[in-house]
Amino acid sequence: MEKIEARSVIKFLHLKGYSVRQIHDEMKAVHGDDCPSYDTVVRWKRNFQTGHMSLTDESRTGRPSLTDSAATVKKVEDLILKDGQVTFHVIMHETELSYGSVWKIIYDELYMSKVSVHWVPRLLTLRWQTWRDLSRQMLTLLEQDEEDFFGRLVTMNETKSIYYLAKGQTITSAYYCTLLNKLRDALKKKRRGMLTKGVRLLADNAPAHSSQAAVVKTRRCGYETLPHQPYSPFLTPSGFFLYSEMKNPMRGRRFDDTEDVIQEMKQWFSTQSEDFYNSGLRKVKK
Numbered sequence: 001m002e003k004i005e006a007r008s009v010i011k012f013l014h015l016k017g018y019s020v021r022q023i024h025d026e027m028k029a030v031h032g033d034d035c036p037s038y039d040t041v042v043r044w045k046r047n048f049q050t051g052h053m054s055l056t057d058e059s060r061t062g063r064p065s066l067t068d069s070a071a072t073v074k075k076v077e078d079l080i081l082k083d084g085q086v087t088f089h090v091i092m093h094e095t096e097l098s099y100g101s102v103w104k105i106i107y108d109e110l111y112m113s114k115v116s117v118h119w120v121p122r123l124l125t126l127r128w129q130t131w132r133d134l135s136r137q138m139l140t141l142l143e144q145d146e147e148d149f150f151g152r153l154v155t156m157n158e159t160k161s162i163y164y165l166a167k168g169q170t171i172t173s174a175y176y177c178t179l180l181n182k183l184r185d186a187l188k189k190k191r192r193g194m195l196t197k198g199v200r201l202l203a204d205n206a207p208a209h210s211s212q213a214a215v216v217k218t219r220r221c222g223y224e225t226l227p228h229q230p231y232s233p234f235l236t237p238s239g240f241f242l243y244s245e246m247k248n249p250m251r252g253r254r255f256d257d258t259e260d261v262i263q264e265m266k267q268w269f270s271t272q273s274e275d276f277y278n279s280g281l282r283k284v285k286k
Contacts, residue, residue: 020045075095106119155281201226
């Protein structure tokens with residue numbers, strides 16, 4: 001039984017003076033299980049009694065759907081383009097959207113998914129095809145002289161250093177600049193001649209890395225910055241090689257405090273062979 005048809009019958013019997021019970025019994029006798037429920041009859045008879053004689057549902061006020069707004073989708077996309085590691089909660093805060101709306105935009109509108117800690121596209125659109133050229137540029141550079149390429153390559157990602165930050169401190173461009181200085185000091189001690197030959201720095205496009213202050217500091221240190229596109233395939237070895245290996249022995253374990261995590265990480269790094277790191281770096285070619 002159609003809704004409008006049922007409401008018409010309820011209205012007709014109401015105008016004839018029938019009670020709720022009489023209306024429901026009358027409709028039950030004619031339509032059987034296809035008739036509206038007793039509560040539905042109560043609700044519509046109450047509407048008619050209060051003077052609301054329309055048979056259609058009144059338009060409902062409330063929060064409009066924002067996931068269909070092109071501007072909202074663009075705002076979410078811009079947040080991801082700015083920081084490929086941005087979290088759901090940050091996007092929710094910046095856009096004032098619910099978790100479900102953010103999920104719908106990312107997965108159903110932008111066709112992205114999360115790999116490791118980065119958002120990556122599931123479809124190779126024209127934009128991603130353009131950025132793929134960056135991979136080709138670096139591959140060409142690698143194939144010109146593979147030994148020289150890896151001999152001058154330095155890759156860094158400060159994600160793991162978050163465990164060493166003081167409580168309340170965050171990773172900013174200023175903090176990243178201090179890491180670049182520390183890197184230069186470490187190279188002088190451990191990689192003599194590398195600074196003279198020329199360091200090629202490979203890092204992702206996180207805001208701390210791409211800020212103006214970081215760019216200026218990189219140049220002052222004499223580093224050459226290799227191109228890195230925002231999304232998959234990842235070129236930074238920590239994204240495609242190191243983290244997955246590092247997480248395996250810690251998976252499912254509980255730590256009492258941050259210091260325990262730091263000690264576990266130090267222990268893990270110290271037990272890896274030189275070949276482990278060399279082979280990991282060379283996987284960038286794949």
